[in-house]
Amino acid sequence: MKHIALLSGETSNLSIENLAICTTYILSSNIQLLVASATLTKAVLSDITCLLHIQANKLVVICCSSDQPNIKIEVRKIRYALSSYADLVFLIPAGFKVSDPPPQKFLIFFNNIPESINAACSLHRCLPSELRVKIKWFNADMLMTYKEVELENLVSGETWGLCTTASFGMGMDIADIFLVIQWRATCKIAALWQWFCRAVQNQELTGMALLLAEKQYFDYEQEAKAARKMR
Template sequence: MSSSSEQKWTFKRIRDLVQAKLGKRPCLWQMKVALALYEGKKDVVAVAPTGAGKTLSFWIPLLMVLEDGQDKTGVIITPLNLLGKQSAESELLARAGISGDVEAGKHRVLVVNPEILSMEGGHFERLWKKSAFTSKLLYFAFDEGHCVSTWSEFRNKYKYMANLRYLISEAIPFYVTSATLPDPILHDVVSILQLHPKNTEYICRSNDRPDIHLAVHRMLWPANSFRDLDFIIKSGFKEGDPPPPKFLIFFDARKETEAAVKHLRSRLPESLRGKIKYFHSVMTSEYREDEYNALRDDEIWGLCVTDAFGMGLDLPDVKLIIQYRVTCDANTLWQRFGRGARGDGQEGIAVLFAEKSFFDSERAKAAEKRAKKPKKRKPRTQKVKDSNAKRARIAPTTSESHASEDEDDPDADTVYLEPLKRDETTIRNAQSARLLHPVMDDFINAPTRGFLCRRKPMSLFFSNDKRGES
């Protein structure tokens, strides 16, 4: 990009500009991203930890072009409406004179989801045909860029984002940023967005969060009792007692969030039961925004949530993050754990509550039990001509079909199948079959597999050993 200013942009000049406009000192990786987007010659992929300031990297190149007197606009494509609203209403924008208010005619930055951006006959379809608009575009930024791959099956408009390159005559750089872009997902994102290897700049940091302490808790009670969460609200809790640390508990089903809240509230006096809420996609956007603000402002203690709260939402002082049950992959787990300790100087605790069947010790016991069990000889039966009678004979009775259910077993709805290979460890749930990825297996069983720290499996999965810390 040719600059109207004779002064060249250096890291020192960028740092001084951001410090003056926003009162923040940018990191080296943020300035590298900004400089690459300002020059506009290459697409950019950036990986940085949750809470590291990826949002700031959207604004710095806009500050640079404004400083040079250029009229430019950035487009941020975001998966979640609340995340987009949070970005557009950032205090940083107000301070720097950058606004996302299209209706007011101040569109230095547009925050939009992929469905609106690619709507047939929509507002953007008309804008792509107007060079007066497209000539002002500085970049297309894909916030939480891993969603281009991981969400593309149910948010299929992500699959067609590369079409933007053919709808617009100008060459506008793509900027993909996320905390969780392991190699398989990154390769998929590169393919979907058609990022050319020789025309893409990679700025990748370790995504480790040493300020978040990791733990795995073996569940002791049936999962649907939620009694493993009782430590959050101690027995006999009464008004005036110190509140629990600010917390988020992640589930993969809306009904579970509501049932967990009901259980935790039952341990509180009636006057305090509104201090714990649930937050999922069925709630109205106004409700979710209100509860997000209430947690931010310490009006409530914690939320039981689904992925509607999972990415990018910036609360500085969440102390406790819990993933309830092993129902997600490593990418999702790391995003959820990353909601904790996002403020300067903060520390948090992140705990995976795992069903006992996922632990090596339990697998060994199950294998030993199977080995000792005598093989049953197949009983000889007479041929049955009547097909209905035959089906009745081989069908299990009601008592037989529930013989394996144990009300005191947190894994009552899970059957462990003998794995063919270690990387094909399969757990069959009563509702669906789910595959336990090796990194999750290693994370759960790190102490018995020679890892000195639970971080090690995650660090290897995300290639943190190959990435810098700048």
């Protein structure tokens, strides 16, 4: 029987609604739909089944655990100006030399392409000129051939880290990415968990997932701000 595969992630409501029009008015009712996501929440599942007119008696839900106990999760407050990206310089030890061992592989996720490029350029300034090619940006504007080459470079260790967007997503499973960073609290929790799960696909390794968040999202900062207003 014919079927259509749908990948659900950071999909907009508009794109789902457009798809719903296709399934309702264009496609045959006997075509099976496969909706796959690394983090298919109950709310998203409810929306999709409603918009795509999937009947409950014809729906099969298969859930697999996304728990990765080998990934340590940490949240840190961004302390410096956002435009400086100074909170990321810990990735490159001060005074880094060509002869020094490379840092562990890392991914940094950003909400938009300009931020990812600016952050990569900021990290370049921490490296000798001949090593700046080791850290690159990776986004949807790149050609597929470039993405394939850079994925291979990251696997081999030729590239140390990528400043990326949602374009580095499902299916890009690399065993030894030891650190995944989300820059700013700008994404939904489902997307955040997908980014974090890009770390250490080798279950025998231990990695870290780090959220660098703006100060306004911390309770003690909000309490301090409220106290200042009451003075």
